[in-house]
Amino acid sequence: MTKYLAALLMFFVVWPSFAADPNGYTAKYECRAGGPNCNVDVAGLAQQACQQTITTGTTPTTDWSAINWSNNVICIEAGDHTDRGTLTLRSSGTSGTYKVLRYYRSSDNNDEPWNQSVGNRAIVSALRTGNKDYWLVHRLSFTQQRTTPHIFVENDSTSDHLIFSRLLGEGIGGSGDETIFRISGTDNWLQNSVARNCQVAKGRSYVAIGFGNATRVRIVNNETYDCAKGISTGFNSANDGVVVENNDVYVTPAFYTNCVGQDDPLGDCSKAKVLVGISSGGVSQAGASRYVHNRLWGIRWCDTSVSCSGGGAAGVAMGGGYDAPANWVLKLNNIIMDSAGGIINAVGSSSSSANHSTIGNIIYKIRPSNGAENGGIQFYAASGSVGNNVHEVYLNSFIDVQGSGWIEFGGVKNSDVRCNTVINSSPATSIASGSGTEMDSNVYYGTKGGGEAHRIVRTLNAWIKNTAYSAGAVVRPTIETGWAYMATQSGVSGPSAPAFCQSLGCVITDGGIVWKAIRAPYTFHRKLRTVVGGEPAVIPYAQVHTSAPEISGCPSTIGSRQGIGVNDDAIF
Numbered sequence: 001m002t003k004y005l006a007a008l009l010m011f012f013v014v015w016p017s018f019a020a021d022p023n024g025y026t027a028k029y030e031c032r033a034g035g036p037n038c039n040v041d042v043a044g045l046a047q048q049a050c051q052q053t054i055t056t057g058t059t060p061t062t063d064w065s066a067i068n069w070s071n072n073v074i075c076i077e078a079g080d081h082t083d084r085g086t087l088t089l090r091s092s093g094t095s096g097t098y099k100v101l102r103y104y105r106s107s108d109n110n111d112e113p114w115n116q117s118v119g120n121r122a123i124v125s126a127l128r129t130g131n132k133d134y135w136l137v138h139r140l141s142f143t144q145q146r147t148t149p150h151i152f153v154e155n156d157s158t159s160d161h162l163i164f165s166r167l168l169g170e171g172i173g174g175s176g177d178e179t180i181f182r183i184s185g186t187d188n189w190l191q192n193s194v195a196r197n198c199q200v201a202k203g204r205s206y207v208a209i210g211f212g213n214a215t216r217v218r219i220v221n222n223e224t225y226d227c228a229k230g231i232s233t234g235f236n237s238a239n240d241g242v243v244v245e246n247n248d249v250y251v252t253p254a255f256y257t258n259c260v261g262q263d264d265p266l267g268d269c270s271k272a273k274v275l276v277g278i279s280s281g282g283v284s285q286a287g288a289s290r291y292v293h294n295r296l297w298g299i300r301w302c303d304t305s306v307s308c309s310g311g312g313a314a315g316v317a318m319g320g321g322y323d324a325p326a327n328w329v330l331k332l333n334n335i336i337m338d339s340a341g342g343i344i345n346a347v348g349s350s351s352s353s354a355n356h357s358t359i360g361n362i363i364y365k366i367r368p369s370n371g372a373e374n375g376g377i378q379f380y381a382a383s384g385s386v387g388n389n390v391h392e393v394y395l396n397s398f399i400d401v402q403g404s405g406w407i408e409f410g411g412v413k414n415s416d417v418r419c420n421t422v423i424n425s426s427p428a429t430s431i432a433s434g435s436g437t438e439m440d441s442n443v444y445y446g447t448k449g450g451g452e453a454h455r456i457v458r459t460l461n462a463w464i465k466n467t468a469y470s471a472g473a474v475v476r477p478t479i480e481t482g483w484a485y486m487a488t489q490s491g492v493s494g495p496s497a498p499a500f501c502q503s504l505g506c507v508i509t510d511g512g513i514v515w516k517a518i519r520a521p522y523t524f525h526r527k528l529r530t531v532v533g534g535e536p537a538v539i540p541y542a543q544v545h546t547s548a549p550e551i552s553g554c555p556s557t558i559g560s561r562q563g564i565g566v567n568d569d570a571i572f
Contacts, residue, residue, distance in 0.1 A: 341374025
């Protein structure tokens with residue numbers, strides 16, 4: 001059982017910060033000068049002078065044979081190079097001397113590929129790593145409509161220490177569930193890049209970023225949108241120490257349909273199957289897969305008349321496929337909102353996943369889609385499975401989760417569901433837990449609580465004048481603001497609404513009552529690659545004050561059970 005007792009204002013788990021993005025967060029696994037997990041000066045490498053420049057006129061113009069692979073810095077000038085075909089790396093760098101394949105134009109202002117005009121992009125058809133090592137590939141565009149991956153580090157590749165940074169990829173299609181950026185191998189990075197606008201085909205789930213049988217692959221600070229799958233593992237693959245951190249993964253209204261094959265920006269379906277697909281996990285406790293601090297939104301039930309492979313079309317934000325066990329998975333401090341489903345564990349007739357830690361996430365505004373219901377978190381044991389499931393679900397916030405319940409949790413053994421906060425949401429369903437599972441000490445606002453010995457239940461109704469309230473009662477203003485206030489003493493409210501203050505912990509006198517602000521909206525930023533400064537988004541009630549009942553209601557024993565989740569200590 002991982003000891004996650006310290007919670008930030010939104011129940012996020014606190015980690016130290018270095019520099020900061022618009023959300024005040026710095027990815028721990030980004031490659032950068034002084035990076036704690038990849039101390040490679042990517043910015044410095046990318047500024048090195050070109051030793052060779054390939055222009056659109058470099059002959060021959062139908063292949064890449066003009067490249068002198070003894071050079072350490074090879075530049076690709078802005079222009080369309082797709083007639084040259086696939087570029088395959090032919091030499092390796094070293095740990096002390098990375099080789100660089102980078103963008104060049106004479107008037108370069110260091111702009112991002114997705115902000116460049118088509119004429120200013122250096123467009124390459126595809127890249128293969130050829131089992132070569134120690135390369136930085138930087139600021140290139142892979143925008144040709146293709147039926148095989150734009151960048152392909154094969155599952156069985158021996159390529160290692162490759163850094164793919166600030167790339168643009170789009171337009172994947174094909175007869176299989178192909179991928180724009182397929183990053184496998186060992187110690188390889190995809191960071192600060194955009195993958196988007198996959199092709200659409202009935203019976204196919206095209207992927208923006210994929211990996212499988214990967215060892216210490218890091219997917220960090222990227223943005224993906226409008227693909228059937230945003231970031232996804234392969235089925236039944238073994239991933240050792242993979243990290244997916246601080247990505248924006250979403251579906252736009254341009255990807256919505258009316259559920260019968262016609263585009264409709266207000267439609268109840270989409271052309272997407274899952275935002276982050278977890279159909280395989282880590283190989284061991286030490287090699288757990290970690291999905292941390294990502295922002296996911298906008299998915300709907302998949303319109304299978306035009307898109308999506310397999311039997312599933314649930315439109316969940318994060319989860320696994322049927323009969324594909326994914327063990328040793330950490331889901332920490334993610335935001336999921338405005339979707340048809342939150343998190344679903346891999347389930348099936350003969351296999352179940354084990355050792356999942358789902359901690360500190362915010363799940364907001366989950367809605368039924370296409371007449372079907374999902375929940376906030378769905379954890380089920382397979383009907384034929386035996387042994388332990390050993391999941392932990394702690395310190396998550398469920399806000400306005402409608403459908404099949406804030407949690408569906410049936411038959412799972414030796415697990416913990418404790419210290420979560422549920423606000424204005426559908427009650428838990430299918431909570432017939434297996435032996436050894438504890439579901440207790442959850443806090444419910446405006447939500448029917450379960451049969452827990454130590455649950456805390458509060459109404460969350462609009463304030464009413466001239467009304468008796470008990471100490472501990474919770475209200476919101478008559479006009480919804482995303483703020484909640486708790487009575488610090490019993491009394492009768494005044495004849496007119498007070499001017500409710502708006503800072504956490506502030507107090508306001510109302511007739512014979514003093515109200516304290518215990519919950520507040522949380523504003524964060526998303527689309528951190530494509531929107532300068534990020535696009536602001538707001539989640540009501542997501543910040544919590546230390547005087548709220550959920551802070552003192554979480555027992556110290558939450559840290560006492562061993563062998564549950566991904567580890568018995570802090571692991572990220």
